[in-house]
Amino acid sequence: MTYVEKLLKYQEADEKLLKVERELAGSQERKNLAQAVNFVTKATERLEALDGKALSLASTLEELNKKYADVSETLAEFENLDELLEGGADISFYKKNLAQISEKLKSIKQEVAALTKAIKDSNEEFQTLYTKNRAMQKQGKEYQEAYEKLKAEKRKESDIIKAELAKLSQDVAPEVMQRYQSKRSERIFPILCPEQAGRCSKCGSELSLAGKEKLLTGGVVECDNCHRFIYKP
Ligand SMILES: [Zn+2]
Numbered sequence: 001m002t003y004v005e006k007l008l009k010y011q012e013a014d015e016k017l018l019k020v021e022r023e024l025a026g027s028q029e030r031k032n033l034a035q036a037v038n039f040v041t042k043a044t045e046r047l048e049a050l051d052g053k054a055l056s057l058a059s060t061l062e063e064l065n066k067k068y069a070d071v072s073e074t075l076a077e078f079e080n081l082d083e084l085l086e087g088g089a090d091i092s093f094y095k096k097n098l099a100q101i102s103e104k105l106k107s108i109k110q111e112v113a114a115l116t117k118a119i120k121d122s123n124e125e126f127q128t129l130y131t132k133n134r135a136m137q138k139q140g141k142e143y144q145e146a147y148e149k150l151k152a153e154k155r156k157e158s159d160i161i162k163a164e165l166a167k168l169s170q171d172v173a174p175e176v177m178q179r180y181q182s183k184r185s186e187r188i189f190p191i192l193c194p195e196q197a198g199r200c201s202k203c204g205s206e207l208s209l210a211g212k213e214k215l216l217t218g219g220v221v222e223c224d225n226c227h228r229f230i231y232k233p
Helices: 003-025 028-086 091-169 174-185 209-216
Strands: 192-196 229-231
Touching: 003 091, 003 174, 003 192, 003 229, 028 091, 174 229, 209 229
Parallel strands: 192 229
Antiparallel strands: none
């Protein structure tokens, strides 16, 4: 057997391994798990952000309470307005003052309404997301179990193929094997392709003159375009 034939045999078995790997990577079990993990990660971040928002809303509420207390204090000064007026105080001054207080109260009322809405919205969002997140965490555990089960099944299959590959690799020169594995890790597959009318049969790129000559002597050349190994079939 030529080394090209040996390598082709290796590649044939390797293709089975690739199929098993792809089946696991493309499985619904893996997709489900990835989606659940993604949801929980994002939801946890959002819940933390909402927690921070709740703190900031609480401090805004505190400020508003202080403002309200200040205005109440000012209002208390009006309790003895009768006495002040009897004593000859200027009524227009107090009228102006009252108008200002009324404006302030109006503004505080608006702020309280906006804040109440913000707190309610934030709380609702938190509760809804928290419930969803708990459910997804539970679901995620089931997805994890299903994925682990599939992974174990696939590992059994791939272990058998890997044992076969280990045997077959003994027939291939180590430096050739190394180059093959390096291509494999670049996700190129098939790695070894036949030449077809002076071209790479995989991407159609024409081989150089030197390359074509090398093929005639039973050698292997690398395609300039897709970097696969080309051999003469
Ligand atoms: Zn090519």
